[in-house]
Amino acid sequence: MDTFSLEHIGAGFSDPTAASQRIFRTSLTVLSRPGTILEADSDATAPEGIGAAANAILLALLDQDVALYVSPTHVAVASAYYRFHTGCSITSNLEDADFVLLASTDRIPALSALKTGTEYAPELSATLVWEVAKLASGDGLTLTGPGIESSVRLTATPLDAAFLSARAETISLLPRGVDLFLTCDNRVCGLPRSTRIRG
Amino acid sequence: MNADVSRAPDSSDSGYNFAYLDERTKRMIRRAILKAVAIPGYQVPFGSREMPLPYGWGTGGIQVTASIIGRDDVLKVIDQGADDTVNAVNIRRFFTRTTGIATTERTVEATVIQTRHRIPETPLQDHQIIVYQVPIPEPLAKLEPREAETKMMHGLAEYGLMHVKLYEDIARYGHISTTYDYPVMVDGRYLMAPSPIPKFDNPKMHMNPALQLFGAGREKRIYAVPPYTKVESLAFDDHPFEVQRWEQHCALCGAKDSFLDEVITDNDGGRMFICSDTDYCGQRRENLAAVPANVAEAKSA
Numbered sequence: 001m002d003t004f005s006l007e008h009i010g011a012g013f014s015d016p017t018a019a020s021q022r023i024f025r026t027s028l029t030v031l032s033r034p035g036t037i038l039e040a041d042s043d044a045t046a047p048e049g050i051g052a053a054a055n056a057i058l059l060a061l062l063d064q065d066v067a068l069y070v071s072p073t074h075v076a077v078a079s080a081y082y083r084f085h086t087g088c089s090i091t092s093n094l095e096d097a098d099f100v101l102l103a104s105t106d107r108i109p110a111l112s113a114l115k116t117g118t119e120y121a122p123e124l125s126a127t128l129v130w131e132v133a134k135l136a137s138g139d140g141l142t143l144t145g146p147g148i149e150s151s152v153r154l155t156a157t158p159l160d161a162a163f164l165s166a167r168a169e170t171i172s173l174l175p176r177g178v179d180l181f182l183t184c185d186n187r188v189c190g191l192p193r194s195t196r197i198r199g
Numbered sequence: 200m201n202a203d204v205s206r207a208p209d210s211s212d213s214g215y216n217f218a219y220l221d222e223r224t225k226r227m228i229r230r231a232i233l234k235a236v237a238i239p240g241y242q243v244p245f246g247s248r249e250m251p252l253p254y255g256w257g258t259g260g261i262q263v264t265a266s267i268i269g270r271d272d273v274l275k276v277i278d279q280g281a282d283d284t285v286n287a288v289n290i291r292r293f294f295t296r297t298t299g300i301a302t303t304e305r306t307v308e309a310t311v312i313q314t315r316h317r318i319p320e321t322p323l324q325d326h327q328i329i330v331y332q333v334p335i336p337e338p339l340a341k342l343e344p345r346e347a348e349t350k351m352m353h354g355l356a357e358y359g360l361m362h363v364k365l366y367e368d369i370a371r372y373g374h375i376s377t378t379y380d381y382p383v384m385v386d387g388r389y390l391m392a393p394s395p396i397p398k399f400d401n402p403k404m405h406m407n408p409a410l411q412l413f414g415a416g417r418e419k420r421i422y423a424v425p426p427y428t429k430v431e432s433l434a435f436d437d438h439p440f441e442v443q444r445w446e447q448h449c450a451l452c453g454a455k456d457s458f459l460d461e462v463i464t465d466n467d468g469g470r471m472f473i474c475s476d477t478d479y480c481g482q483r484r485e486n487l488a489a490v491p492a493n494v495a496e497a498k499s500a
Contacts, residue, residue, distance in 0.1 A: 017217050021269045024229045028267065032236045032410045032425040033325075061233075063226050119354035123234040123243045146239045146386050146428040149406075175388065179237040192237035194386065194425075 010045030012059055012085040019043070023060035027181065031190035035143045035152030037135060040188045044085075047077040052186040054101065054129045061127075062086035062099060069097035071106050094126075102130040108163045111170055114178050122175040125193075133157045135184035142198040143191075154189065156182050164199050171196065218265040219297040224248055228266040228421070232412060235423035240385025241353070242336050247419040257290055257315060258416025260332035264313050267328060267412070268294065273301045275309035280317040280458065280475035287315070306478050316379075318400040320457045320479040323409035325426060331394040333415040336422065338382045338392040358390045361433065369438055378443065384431045385424055393430075399442045399458045404430040447472040452483035 013019035019042050026040045039053070046055035062068060064087040070078045078101065079090045091097050094113045102108075108130075117125035140155030141164075159182075170177045170193055177193030191197075216222065224246070231245040250258040268274065274294055278287040282304040290313060291302050303309050306321040313330045323329060335341075339349045342360050352358065361382055368376045381398035385391045393404060394413060404411065404424060411424040424430060434440035445459050450471040457479055459472040474480035 017222060018270065020222065020226070021217075021267075025267060025269060027233065028229075028236065028410070031233055032423075061226060061230060063223055065223075065227060066230070120350045122238050122241060123231070125234070127230075127233070147236075147425040149408075149427045175238050175241060177237075179233070194237060194239055 006084070009081050009084050010047060012044050014043050016059075019056070020060040023056045026188065027057055027060070027190070030181070030188050031147075031179065031192050033147045034145065034190055034192060034195040035137070035148060035154045037137055037187050037189045039186050040183075041186045047074065047081045049074055049103070050078060050101075051131050051183050053183040053188040054131050054181075057129055057181055057183070057188065058082060058099065058101065059085055062088040064088065066098040067091040067096055069094050069100045071101055071103040073103035073105060074101060097126055100126050100128045102128060104131050104133040104158065106130075108166050111166055111173070111178070116170075116173060116176040116178060119176065122177070125176065126178045128178055128180045130180055130182055132159070132182050132184050135182055135187055135189055143195050144198075145195045147192070148195070156184075156189070161199070164197060167197055215297045217270075217298055218268055218294070219251075220248065220262065220265045224262075225266045228262055231421045232263065232266065232423065235412070235421050236410070236425050238389075239425055239428050240389030240391040240422060242415075242420040242422045244419055245421050247416045250416065251293075252289070254417035255334060256286060257313070257332035259414030259418075259421070260313050260315070260330050260416075261290060261293070261414075262416060263330045263412050263414035263421060264294065264311060265297075267330075268298060268300065268311055270298070270300060272310045273303050273308055275303050275306065275312045275478075276314075277312070277317060277319070277476075277478075278315040279460075280319070280479075281477045283477065304478050305482075316395045316397075317458070317475060318396055318403045320454075320474070320476045321482075322403075323407055325408035327409040329409050329411050331396075331411065331413045333392065333394040333413045333420070334417070335380075336392055336413065336415040336418050336420040338380075338390050353389060356388060358384075361390060365433060365435070369435070375434070375438065381440075382433050384433065386429050387431075390433075391422065391424075391430075397443065397458055398432065398440075401430070401432045401440070402442065406430075445472060449474045449480060449483075452480045452487065454480065454483055 023040055026038050030036050030038050040056045041052050042056040067089045069091050115126040134157040136155045138153045142151050144151045180191040182189045231243045235243045276287040276291040278284040306319040311328050315332045337349055343349050365375050379397050380395040381401055383391050383393050406427050408426050410426050413422045432440040448455050451473050457474045460475045462471050
């Protein structure tokens with residue numbers, strides 16, 4: 001059993017009820033309106049290297065009922081933090097994870113390595129929180145689908161060809177799939193499985 | 200009992216967590232709502248809690264509302280379109296007591312609208328969320344009672360059963376006899392029960408700017424229609440979908456475009472038709488009273 005010292009763990013929300021609700025509503029808005037970028041700040045002290053938005057979303061949504069996979073980039077500093085503040089379990093197997101925290105330097109994992117649910121229970125699937133290097137409205141990718149009136153443009157780096165082909169694979173699996181929160185510092189954008197992306 | 204009645208009703212009740220539910224329950228429901236939004240029209244199972252009112256009184260809608268609502272929200276609750284009916288009054292009071300948030304009867308002022316069986320006549324806007332109370336979330340339940348079977352039909356998008364039901368209606372009555380809870384296809388994938396709203400309201404769900412959430416407490420299901428999502432009422436090419444129409448206008452405000460309730464006024468067959476949406480009707484009457492010229496216009500129309 002590994003032990004950890006509390007003195008190296010930053011603060012969580014000072015008012016968990018209000019902060020969780022506010023961050024959840026931001027998550028709900030961005031996931032139901034793909035391409036919309038909102039700020040998701042909180043007064044929590046994120047582990048070093050993790051952006052404010054990614055941290056707030058994880059603190060708001062995790063608890064003892066879910067398992068979190070932390071990117072190898074962050075695993076040393078972040079595992080104890082989320083386990084302490086939320087009670088979630090930490091898994092090193094991507095296929096067991098309900099939530100996945102990825103760093104901007106990570107590659108998008110192969111879909112076959114993630115929980116995608118089944119045809120009959122597509123909700124038993126992973127939610128990815130991916131910290132990207134750049135996140136902005138306009139240019140870049142064209143998004144269409146539920147939550148988008150006609151179409152919307154989004155720039156996110158590194159959403160490259162490898163990501164787009166992984167996403168194309170996702171579309172063929174619908175309603176199975178994974179849902180994404182793209183975060184950059186204190187900003188977040190939702191990319192549910194239902195969104196169609198063109199490069 | 201008496202202690203409850205005498206307690207000051209003015210502010211939120213400090214004996215409860217914000218919005219009644221405990222934080223872990225809210226997080227579980229929030230995660231279910233996010234998956235429901237990501238898979239439009241799919242019914243996500245959730246651990247429905249026992250609420251301080253019986254199943255059938257909106258326990259699903261209340262749990263969804265309790266999980267999304269915050270201190271800055273303005274809540275409107277309607278029951279069959281009316282703000283002043285017993286179910287609406289009690290749910291509104293429940294949230295006033297457990298959250299202390301502001302409530303309103305005006306559709307335009309609300310950020311969260313919980314509804315039983317109607318969509319407001321006033322068009323919803325993109326900052327609003329509408330929460331439906333749902334008794335039977337499974338649109339195929341009356342045709343196929345086995346849940347294992349209906350789950351498979353949804354998994355395979357195999358909805359022939361519902362089309363046969365609608366066809367049999369046409370063969371027997373000459374038209375589709377379903378007038379409320381009229382089945383819809385969401386984003387071309389999932390067959391969904393729109394809750395027992397009149398089919399008059401079905402077209403309002405299509406490409407609506409507001410987020411639509413559905414909660415079924417007894418059946419333990421949450422589902423969603425994101426904003427700007429295609430919602431198509433089932434029909435046939437030679438029997439297109441049609442909504443109810445009335446010969447009458449609203450007897451109070453003169454509206455010709457709203458859903459009308461028939462009210463019996465005496466024992467001699469006297470009756471009148473009035474708007475089911477009390478806020479819409481009230482606003483129209485206020486506007487008519489403010490501009491006398493319009494009254495004459497409305498009467499001559």
